[in-house]
Amino acid sequence: MIDVAVIDDPAAAGVSLDPVRARLLAVLAVPGSATTLAAQVGLSRQKVNYHLRALERHGLVELVEERRKGNVTERIVQATAASYVISPAALAAVAPDPGRAPDQLSARWLLALAARLVREVGELIARSTKARQRLATFAVDGEIRFASAADRAAFAEELGATVNHLVAKYHDESAAGGRKHRLIVALHPSITRDTDEPAPAPAHGPTAPTEE
Incomplete structure (x- = not known):
């Protein structure tokens, strides 16, 4: 079992979103049979x-072992990922395009960047797994915690200048054997909740930057 798997097949996505099957996937973090x-x-x-x-059928669970009980063979399965x-990519026709309207101050553009990040890292993981190579990320x-909106704006400006300086320092368009990498830096307010409001299950997956 791996820690995180990216689902990019529409049919597999539909299967995983079924409430019963999603619950089974959660329970199958530990191997089990249909009976258990x-x-x-x-x-x-x-x-x-x-x-x-x-x-x-969609590669979301896998056979771990088979146990013979009398005339019955019990199949023990486990989720392929935690x-x-x-x-x-599972909704390719309506997937957001961050190149459509770049705006550093737009939350929706940030969401489009995050969507592209998930799509590209998922594809890179699949490629590196197939090639049996480690993915550099x-x-x-x-x-x-900012004391004021002015401090937040100043921080964003300084961060942007620092990142641009580093990019200019290390970027080499003509380097023989060089490879491009995607760099994303994001800043957004943390989500606050009432003490009696249950927090959702934590989301998993890499952030940035990632190898392109």
Whole structure:
């Protein structure tokens, strides 16, 4: 089992979004059979088997072992990943295009950048896995509390200048054997919640920058 898998196939995305199948995927972080799963999710073994077959067809669960019990063979399966991210590639016709209206101050443009990040990193992971090569990535995740909007604006301006300086220092368009990398730096307000409001399950996946 890997930590995070990116789903880019529309059919697989549809299967994973089914509430029952999504629950089965969560439970299958630990290997189980249709019999054990039926007791956990409150369904009949036959219905669980039906959903497991659909998940297995799309590579979301895999066979771990088979156990012989009398005249019956019990199939033990497990989710192929601990968590899943659906790539915008699964909705290619309506996927956002960050090149359409670049605007550093637009939250929607930031969302389009994030969507492209998921799509490209998902494809890179698939390629590197197939080639059995390690994918070179790097990410920074942190939180900063600004005293005022003016401080936030000053920080963004200084950060932009620093990044531009580093890009100018290290970018070499004519380097033989060089390879381009995608760099994304994002800043947004942290989400605040009431103390009695349950927080959603944490999202998984790389941030930025990533190898292109």
